[in-house]
Amino acid sequence: MNFPTLWLGAGVYAAEEASLSHKYTPPDSQGLCTMFVMRVCLGDVFTTQNKMQNLKRPPCKELCQTTCILHNEFFDSVVGEFQQREFVVYDGAKCYPEYVIEYKVIQ
Numbered sequence: 001m002n003f004p005t006l007w008l009g010a011g012v013y014a015a016e017e018a019s020l021s022h023k024y025t026p027p028d029s030q031g032l033c034t035m036f037v038m039r040v041c042l043g044d045v046f047t048t049q050n051k052m053q054n055l056k057r058p059p060c061k062e063l064c065q066t067t068c069i070l071h072n073e074f075f076d077s078v079v080g081e082f083q084q085r086e087f088v089v090y091d092g093a094k095c096y097p098e099y100v101i102e103y104k105v106i107q
């Protein structure tokens with residue numbers, strides 16, 4: 001199974017559409033897929049339509065082009081305005097996995 005590329009770097013990804021999350025959900029040996037229903041604290045959101053694959057944290061509020069070491073105010077999360085919206089936080093403590101859903105895809 002080929003997974004989509006993570007366009008917004010090394011973070012915890014969430015989606016508002018389960019069909020997007022499903023693309024990142026490999027089935028186990030019995031065909032069972034697993035995903036979480038999560039609450040995510042987005043805080044101050046940086047919104048983009050560009051791929052930013054090198055992100056390890058949200059951009060600084062001065063919008064430096066590279067990983068910023070000059071400023072100390074950063075956005076809290078990044079929202080990718082792609083075909084399906086992606087929400088990314090770079091600190092797992094900003095996510096609360098509320099439910100685990102296990103399902104099988106019926107062909």
Ligand SMILES: [Zn+2]
Binds near residue numbers: 062068069070
């Ligand atoms: Zn900066």
